[in-house]
Amino acid sequence: MPNTKERICIIGGGPAGLSAAMYLEKKGYENYVIYEKLNKVGGKCWSPKIKVKHNGVEQELSFETGAIMGAITYHAVSEMEEFGGYYHVGPNWKPGEPNMRREFRKTTGEVEHPFEPKVDFSFKKLKGLLKLKKQMKKLNKLMQTKYVGYDCYGHLGVASGKYKGISKGVEGYCGSTKENSFPNYIEGENPNLKDLALPFSEFCKLNKIEEVQRIWIAPFTSFGYGFFDEISAAHVMKYLDVTTALEFVHMGLWTWPEGTQQIYEHVNAKLKHPAVLETEVVKVERPDGKVRVTIKDAKGKQKVEEFDKLIVTTPLDYFKDYADATEEEKELFSKIRHERYIDYIATFEEGKSPTISGYLVENMVPERLGHAMVYYNRWEHLGADCPHTVYALANHEGSDDVSYDFAQQTMDEDMKKVGFPIKEKLFPQEVYYFPHVSCKDYQEGWYDKLEALQGTKNTFYAGEIVGFGDMEDTCAASKDLIHRFF
Numbered sequence: 001m002p003n004t005k006e007r008i009c010i011i012g013g014g015p016a017g018l019s020a021a022m023y024l025e026k027k028g029y030e031n032y033v034i035y036e037k038l039n040k041v042g043g044k045c046w047s048p049k050i051k052v053k054h055n056g057v058e059q060e061l062s063f064e065t066g067a068i069m070g071a072i073t074y075h076a077v078s079e080m081e082e083f084g085g086y087y088h089v090g091p092n093w094k095p096g097e098p099n100m101r102r103e104f105r106k107t108t109g110e111v112e113h114p115f116e117p118k119v120d121f122s123f124k125k126l127k128g129l130l131k132l133k134k135q136m137k138k139l140n141k142l143m144q145t146k147y148v149g150y151d152c153y154g155h156l157g158v159a160s161g162k163y164k165g166i167s168k169g170v171e172g173y174c175g176s177t178k179e180n181s182f183p184n185y186i187e188g189e190n191p192n193l194k195d196l197a198l199p200f201s202e203f204c205k206l207n208k209i210e211e212v213q214r215i216w217i218a219p220f221t222s223f224g225y226g227f228f229d230e231i232s233a234a235h236v237m238k239y240l241d242v243t244t245a246l247e248f249v250h251m252g253l254w255t256w257p258e259g260t261q262q263i264y265e266h267v268n269a270k271l272k273h274p275a276v277l278e279t280e281v282v283k284v285e286r287p288d289g290k291v292r293v294t295i296k297d298a299k300g301k302q303k304v305e306e307f308d309k310l311i312v313t314t315p316l317d318y319f320k321d322y323a324d325a326t327e328e329e330k331e332l333f334s335k336i337r338h339e340r341y342i343d344y345i346a347t348f349e350e351g352k353s354p355t356i357s358g359y360l361v362e363n364m365v366p367e368r369l370g371h372a373m374v375y376y377n378r379w380e381h382l383g384a385d386c387p388h389t390v391y392a393l394a395n396h397e398g399s400d401d402v403s404y405d406f407a408q409q410t411m412d413e414d415m416k417k418v419g420f421p422i423k424e425k426l427f428p429q430e431v432y433y434f435p436h437v438s439c440k441d442y443q444e445g446w447y448d449k450l451e452a453l454q455g456t457k458n459t460f461y462a463g464e465i466v467g468f469g470d471m472e473d474t475c476a477a478s479k480d481l482i483h484r485f486f
């Protein structure tokens with residue numbers, strides 16, 4: 001019988017921490033505390049309001065510096081929406097709602113139509129598109145046959161050819177049905193799944209489907225998740241499973257009019273114990289079956305609190321430095337790497353803003369680190385007066401990193417070259433993004449070693465590292481954790 005009276009500490013008030021609290025409450029646990037070091041919840045879902053002027057009218061609208069979109073496969077996020085009473089719009093956007101329409105541009109500014117056979121027609125292009133279509137079909141089939149079991153949350157067993165977790169699927173995938181697609185635990189053996197530890201580019205080569213990278217690259221690399229020669233196929237395919245990837249292709253995406261941060265503000269407001277803000281966990285000691293947590297408030301005042309259990313949703317490579325980490329924890333957590341994702345919101349010289357989001361595919365290669373890969377148009381009705389978020393990556397395994405300053409300057413120059421000269425930059429930031437491990441560590445069973453640690457020293461691990469660095473995978477990881485261990 002679970003002891004619902006236990007006192008539980010949750011570190012971090014992002015999607016993972018708040019969903020952990022929500023799922024704890026749903027199971028009858030009410031004695032928990034969430035510590036959040038910032039003065040807001042939502043973590044990397046940060047949606048500041050900006051005053052904008054269009055046709056002489058001034059209005060204040062939400063913009064995104066972090067998470068933007070979801071899709072039909074966002075089951076756990078849907079549960080957060082339901083709990084908080086705050087919902088997405090899309091995919092059938094009405095005028096005046098934020099939307100996800102986009103175009104492709106060369107770095108010189110010229111608009112491209114890589115996926116429209118009739119525009120700039122040539123037989124070479126047509127042949128290329130037919131090949132792509134064939135390989136997309138092949139990939140879809142492979143994932144449902146050769147790689148059956150790939151689309152469950154997390155990475156349990158994959159390195160040894162097994163799968164175990166909540167199915168990510170919608171109807172027709174992994175045996176789930178429309179009525180009961182979540183949670184639908186699936187478990188089995190499939191030795192082919194070991195291929196998922198390969199870098200995605202090698203996985204595609206192995207299966208003779210290299211062309212599909214043309215589709216996957218925009219919602220993967222330009223969204224800050226790294227390059228296909230360094231990131232495992234499991235990370236790529238579990239996030240952009242075939243259903244989700246097709247939603248990107250067909251624009252079947254969700255957005256939130258007041259911003260993704262509001263999903264978590266609403267959940268926090270409904271929790272029995274909203275997050276304790278401006279309170280950083282600076283030390284964790286776990287002697288004698290108890291967890292002692294030292295917290296520091298905004299004035300720098302420190303205090304020690306005692307708990308029965310600890311849920312860590314924050315970066316584990318930092319946790320090992322402020323906790324009494326065991327040798328095993330230190331060894332495991334020091335292998336975590338992350339992407340350095342850089343973005344800012346730009347306003348443009350009068351009337352010179354883009355009027356639709358744009359992908360700059362030429363910049364989505366490691367040789368172009370620090371270059372703008374994508375810019376996001378949130379409010380189409382603002383026409384050429386709309387501020388945009390601009391994004392770049394600053395690191396790649398096997399290349400030298402570029403500096404934050406270099407990326408900022410290069411992104412400005414890129415936008416000017418494309419035809420959109422920047423006037424002012426708001427909220428520039430570098431984000432600790434998408435923690436994961438190398439393909440080699442993946443192959444050597446890193447995720448199963450993490451699983452083996454769950455619960456030791458009364459400590460549980462949730463958040464981005466468990467599955468993937470997006471809202472859905474983090475919230476689903478919390479659901480899975482609470483379901484299995486509490």
Ligand SMILES: Cc1cc2nc3c(=O)[nH]c(=O)nc-3n(C[C@H](O)[C@H](O)[C@H](O)COP(=O)(O)OP(=O)(O)OC[C@H]3O[C@@H](n4cnc5c(N)ncnc54)[C@H](O)[C@@H]3O)c2cc1C
Nearest residue numbers: 012014015016037043044066067068069281464469470471
């Ligand atoms: C630019 C950008 C675009 C993105 N786009 C999308 C998207 O379109 N769709 C999508 O699904 N996802 C997107 N994401 C990813 C998504 O935002 C993250 O995966 C998600 O926020 C992870 O949630 P988390 O709770 O695990 O971590 P975080 O969001 O990082 O939250 C962790 C929280 O812990 C707090 N914290 C850290 N250390 C301590 C400490 N010692 N004590 C107390 N508190 C602490 C932090 O302040 C933070 O609030 C995007 C992210 C970024 C940055």
